Amino acid sequence: MTTPPETYLPDVTYFGLVDELLNVAGSFDPRSRVIELLGEIANVWPESCHSDRD
Template sequence: MDIQPTYRPDDNYHHMLDRLEHIARNFDQAAPDDLRTQIIIAVGEIGNVWPVSCQGDSSGCEI
């Protein structure tokens, strides 16, 4: 599988990295499911990066 690079605007990219760093530094071991949700939000909603399964009709979206 050949994956093409995705380039984001600098401010969006750094905002996503800041959010991921915040998540890592504040990880709550008592809520591991929340970690995945926070990462999905950072990568998907901030970085606008989603799996192909979410393209178009998102009913089969696997996140």
């Protein structure tokens, strides 16, 4: 696995994401909730979702 590039988020987005991630334990499906939060708040997606993927 290669080292991913550093990603800097605006402070309000970063701390909002941290706050949301701290609350996933009570979710019905914590894993899916984390995936959703990473994508919707931080715009972080797995490479397999990239539209230009071969």
